[in-house]
Amino acid sequence: MEIVVKLYGDLKRYAPGDRPHFALRLETGSTLENIFRILAIPEGHHTALINGRRSSPDATVANGDTLVIMPLISGG
Amino acid sequence: MNGWMGKMLRVDLTSGVCSARPMEPSVAKDYIGGRGLGIHLLNREVDPTCDALSAENQLIMATGPLTGTGAPTGSRYMVMTKSPLTGAITCSNSGGMFPTEFKRTGYDAIVFTGRSETPVYLYLDPETAELRPADHVWGKSTHETTDALLAETDAKARVACIGPAGENRVLFAAIMNDKHRAAGRSGVGAVMGSKNLKAVVVKGKGRIPLADPDRFKAFNKQKLASFKKEIQETPLGLMINGTAGVVMATQNFGVLPTKNWQQGTFDGWEKIDGEALTRRFLKKNSPCYSCPIGCGRKTRVDDPRFAGEGEGPEYETIYAMGANCLIDDLAAITKANYICNELGMDTITMGATIACAMELVERGYLPEEEVGRSLQWGDAEALVELTRLTGARQGFGDQLAEGSFRLAERYGHPELAPVSKKQEFPGYEPRGAQAMGLAYATSPIGGSHMRGDPAYFELFGVPEFMDPHQWEGKAVVTKAFQDLSAIIDSAGLCIFFAVRHLAAKDLGVAPVGILEYLNAATGADYTLEELMQAGERIIHAERLFLTRAGFARKDDSLPERLTKTPAPTGPAKGLVCHLDKMLDEYYQIRGWTEDGIPTQEVLDRFGLS
Ligand code: SF4
Numbered sequence: 001m002e003i004v005v006k007l008y009g010d011l012k013r014y015a016p017g018d019r020p021h022f023a024l025r026l027e028t029g030s031t032l033e034n035i036f037r038i039l040a041i042p043e044g045h046h047t048a049l050i051n052g053r054r055s056s057p058d059a060t061v062a063n064g065d066t067l068v069i070m071p072l073i074s075g076g
Numbered sequence: 077m078n079g080w081m082g083k084m085l086r087v088d089l090t091s092g093v094c095s096a097r098p099m100e101p102s103v104a105k106d107y108i109g110g111r112g113l114g115i116h117l118l119n120r121e122v123d124p125t126c127d128a129l130s131a132e133n134q135l136i137m138a139t140g141p142l143t144g145t146g147a148p149t150g151s152r153y154m155v156m157t158k159s160p161l162t163g164a165i166t167c168s169n170s171g172g173m174f175p176t177e178f179k180r181t182g183y184d185a186i187v188f189t190g191r192s193e194t195p196v197y198l199y200l201d202p203e204t205a206e207l208r209p210a211d212h213v214w215g216k217s218t219h220e221t222t223d224a225l226l227a228e229t230d231a232k233a234r235v236a237c238i239g240p241a242g243e244n245r246v247l248f249a250a251i252m253n254d255k256h257r258a259a260g261r262s263g264v265g266a267v268m269g270s271k272n273l274k275a276v277v278v279k280g281k282g283r284i285p286l287a288d289p290d291r292f293k294a295f296n297k298q299k300l301a302s303f304k305k306e307i308q309e310t311p312l313g314l315m316i317n318g319t320a321g322v323v324m325a326t327q328n329f330g331v332l333p334t335k336n337w338q339q340g341t342f343d344g345w346e347k348i349d350g351e352a353l354t355r356r357f358l359k360k361n362s363p364c365y366s367c368p369i370g371c372g373r374k375t376r377v378d379d380p381r382f383a384g385e386g387e388g389p390e391y392e393t394i395y396a397m398g399a400n401c402l403i404d405d406l407a408a409i410t411k412a413n414y415i416c417n418e419l420g421m422d423t424i425t426m427g428a429t430i431a432c433a434m435e436l437v438e439r440g441y442l443p444e445e446e447v448g449r450s451l452q453w454g455d456a457e458a459l460v461e462l463t464r465l466t467g468a469r470q471g472f473g474d475q476l477a478e479g480s481f482r483l484a485e486r487y488g489h490p491e492l493a494p495v496s497k498k499q500e501f502p503g504y505e506p507r508g509a510q511a512m513g514l515a516y517a518t519s520p521i522g523g524s525h526m527r528g529d530p531a532y533f534e535l536f537g538v539p540e541f542m543d544p545h546q547w548e549g550k551a552v553v554t555k556a557f558q559d560l561s562a563i564i565d566s567a568g569l570c571i572f573f574a575v576r577h578l579a580a581k582d583l584g585v586a587p588v589g590i591l592e593y594l595n596a597a598t599g600a601d602y603t604l605e606e607l608m609q610a611g612e613r614i615i616h617a618e619r620l621f622l623t624r625a626g627f628a629r630k631d632d633s634l635p636e637r638l639t640k641t642p643a644p645t646g647p648a649k650g651l652v653c654h655l656d657k658m659l660d661e662y663y664q665i666r667g668w669t670e671d672g673i674p675t676q677e678v679l680d681r682f683g684l685s
Binding site: 008009070 | 311313314321322329351531532536537538543544545646
């Protein structure tokens, strides 16, 4: 299966190529934890949204999902 | 007294007499200061049904016991009065350097009563309190006024003043201090203008007395060290991109108000977010007094169409003047922000009112001939021109100066105004952040997030993440955050540091850090329970003023656009805000009747009868 990953802020540096938005092929049933490992993103310090819903590391993604990973933000 | 200076200045603008009054220790302890002290004085002295722009209204400027003490972000003061925009109260607070200098004059608060016949300003230092003529700066911008008054008093003094917008009684005129910092919301500048008070110039001396300086210093050292360690591990977005960094979060959660609150996502968001601001315009960070964060932005725009220099924009300005107007031109937004600062106006209401006018035009309710120019979605030049006209109340600006509710009502469609209690919302869409809807509806100043900010637990994960789409369980947390914000606003701290670093994550909402600072500074020996009760007391005292002014459940409302029309785009697609269900629960937790009126039992318990 394939998902779209969008990295923002200082997380852009974990993109495998030179684009911060990219398609990622995965095994069915992959969790966010698996994806963090594949992309070498350290635990914590960021917010992960699957289709705009905040998700914990054990959440699984499905084919066609959009995964946003952005730094923790506050203020405003 | 320690922490508190122990006296207040009363300035009768009608007679020109300034007199000092002692601060009663029991009032200080029960209401803390700042916002709490403000509502205590309003309840005692101002008829809640009075005309906000009449001599009967009073204007209160109040610091808190931690203002100027060196506690992190202890830099703030509060402006409280009856609001001409909402008819309820204001709670407009601001940081910068003015509040600390103000407190170093020896006064915790200044109460302005009556109305001066001619324009005046107050000059205040530890030996002097006098009203001086201000005819020569009347009509001048906030920057010109500040420069002129510093030149004729003391270059090291600090100035808070109004610009032409306040003089012209624009209903959302601000009071600007240190040129770029705003007590922005609810028209505090219009009240100042109605009193013919152009400015307050303060020059202090010495330090704020502390009850136990060693205890204070030791705790401060520990707090700053743990803050430093934390930001090494997790860089703080506020330090890198200012509050503008929030665009990324609200867009991706689908709660960035767009097109006059019709949707929660904006395609052009990356052109107006914090990274773009940092890359294109940032010159340097601009911290308030004693702040380790420094979220303020000194910026410069070279684009010849919108060239200028100043501070901002903040996230709220970017939402209101950007996404909400479908404007993705950050130079224009920044320019309009500079104009608001110079003329002295609230950027949120300004942007939201222009967006509302754009929709009125699109739907054919407002002819462009009346506007005097084209006013289509995304028109960056219209934003800048209309902002200027509004401050001067010239042409169509005279109508925009009344805010979105009165504008939309005039053209027969009040439902298009994005307001609660006639005040425009800040930039979080409640269909995708349910508690935010409850916070807007129950805020004593109308549409506002700063009186108990659910973005912390719905979007930022502080102290923990709660699902933003769920309404269940939100009333109790919103109430707790409102009480906390009353404590923060009254102590003289900034919410950006205090919520995350002084309200102890592991205990939920428990302001143990604020408690330690307060006790070391004042020696008042607050227990945690007493402090939490003080927060709650302030909320009830505010509600009492609103009740007497005629506010009830009917006014704790949101437009049907948010409660009946499902969100059309983004992660919140298909959702509405379940305000009514949250309100029922909220009133019950507060001890208010179903109609939102504090019960006698509650008033007795908090000494408000
Ligand atoms: S966080 Fe920002 S607004 Fe708050 S005190 Fe610091 S610089 Fe001022």
